[in-house]
Amino acid sequence: MSDNIMNYETVDLDDAKSALVILNQTKLPNEIEALSLTEQKDIWNAIYLLQVRGAPAIGVAAAIGVYLAAKAIDTPVFDEFYTRFKAAKDYLASSRPTAVNLFWALDRMEKVVLNNKSLPIARIKSLLHDEAINIKEEDIRVCRAIGEYGLILIKDGDGILTHCNAGQLATAKYGTALAPVHIGHEKGYRFKVFTDETRPLLQGARLSAFELHSHGIDTTVICDNMASQVMKNGWVQAIFVGCDRVAANGDACNKIGTSGVAILAKYYGIPFYVCAPTSTIDMSIEKGEDIPIEERPAHEVTEMWYKKRMAPEGVKVYNPAFDFADNELITAIITEYGIARPPYTESLREIFAKKI
Numbered sequence: 001m002s003d004n005i006m007n008y009e010t011v012d013l014d015d016a017k018s019a020l021v022i023l024n025q026t027k028l029p030n031e032i033e034a035l036s037l038t039e040q041k042d043i044w045n046a047i048y049l050l051q052v053r054g055a056p057a058i059g060v061a062a063a064i065g066v067y068l069a070a071k072a073i074d075t076p077v078f079d080e081f082y083t084r085f086k087a088a089k090d091y092l093a094s095s096r097p098t099a100v101n102l103f104w105a106l107d108r109m110e111k112v113v114l115n116n117k118s119l120p121i122a123r124i125k126s127l128l129h130d131e132a133i134n135i136k137e138e139d140i141r142v143c144r145a146i147g148e149y150g151l152i153l154i155k156d157g158d159g160i161l162t163h164c165n166a167g168q169l170a171t172a173k174y175g176t177a178l179a180p181v182h183i184g185h186e187k188g189y190r191f192k193v194f195t196d197e198t199r200p201l202l203q204g205a206r207l208s209a210f211e212l213h214s215h216g217i218d219t220t221v222i223c224d225n226m227a228s229q230v231m232k233n234g235w236v237q238a239i240f241v242g243c244d245r246v247a248a249n250g251d252a253c254n255k256i257g258t259s260g261v262a263i264l265a266k267y268y269g270i271p272f273y274v275c276a277p278t279s280t281i282d283m284s285i286e287k288g289e290d291i292p293i294e295e296r297p298a299h300e301v302t303e304m305w306y307k308k309r310m311a312p313e314g315v316k317v318y319n320p321a322f323d324f325a326d327n328e329l330i331t332a333i334i335t336e337y338g339i340a341r342p343p344y345t346e347s348l349r350e351i352f353a354k355k356i
């Protein structure tokens with residue numbers, strides 16, 4: 001098997017085994033391990049533990065997960081089927097709070113059930129199967145379109161900085177923030193990519209660097225506190241990040257540290273682009289402050305990646321998994337329907353109008 005991660009499926013459905021198949025991202029870059037998950041608690045854990053992660057990939061995993069739950073419900077009675085489906089949906093929805101794709105995908109699956117009440121249960125299960133596959137295939141088309149739009153904004157030889165992993169590993173294919181890089185690379189562009197290591201869970205060092213390097217792209221890992229120096233050196237012509245939820249005013253919530261990168265970009269006059277599938281834009285949320293921010297356990301900061309503890313026993317730890325870049329720091333938001341520019345309250349509404 002090739003080491004190029006672009007040849008692997010991040011998240012998939014194995015019909016024969018009734019399993020969600022994921023690349024275990026907690027093992028990368030040292031081991032390429034596929035996990036085949038059939039139990040709902042294992043699917044919940046896979047999302048919570050970041051074995052599958054990144055907003056779009058979480059959405060696809062949840063859609064497949066809730067389909068598998070529905071497939072196992074053994075009743076011909078709709079009301080009973082729906083009650084059990086809803087319990088499975090709510091369970092998976094409780095795995096992580098910030099990435100709106102989780103709720104977006106589960107809501108889409110629920111609509112399939114509610115819109116087809118009069119059909120036999122076996123037919124509803126088959127429609128749920130098709131919707132889960134649609135959500136995955138749509139994600140591939142959406143990421144490709146984001147990549148093509150993003151590529152318009154950069155040129156051959158550019159230095160690009162990214163934070164966290166919004167690449168193939170975070171989606172069904174290509175990624176969002178890394179899609180312009182992957183697609184450009186395939187067209188012969190030579191980019192130099194700087195990946196923030198992204199403390200505390202190291203999605204930049206472990207995942208983005210692995211993904212880009214395995215695809216033959218010039219990649220340099222930096223610690224998060226080196227981003228300013230790299231920008232000051234003039235090595236970065238554009239910053240691309242993904243997002244977990246964008247508010248209607250354009251405030252873009254992404255991996256903790258994104259806000260700092262956006263502030264640095266403004267200071268150094270470097271364009272700061274947020275790549276956002278419309279499935280990650282939550283028009284029901286007015287502003288960034290209203291986005292629920294996940295807080296994760298202390299051991300991720302103090303112990304998880306070290307042989308020995310790196311902070312004193314009993315010390316307080318604050319470990320928010322996300323922050324948001326204020327809309328005024330964002331040069332453009334790149335969606336599958338085109339590039340939105342400030343003021344985002346208007347341009348995002350125009351993007352959604354194109355969807356209909």
Ligand code: MRU
Pocket residue numbers: 050053054055056099163164165166167170171175176177203241242243244254255256321
């Ligand atoms: O905690 P994670 O690793 O799921 O956080 C992921 C990110 O912050 C990504 O940048 C975001 O989900 C966009 S993925 C295309």
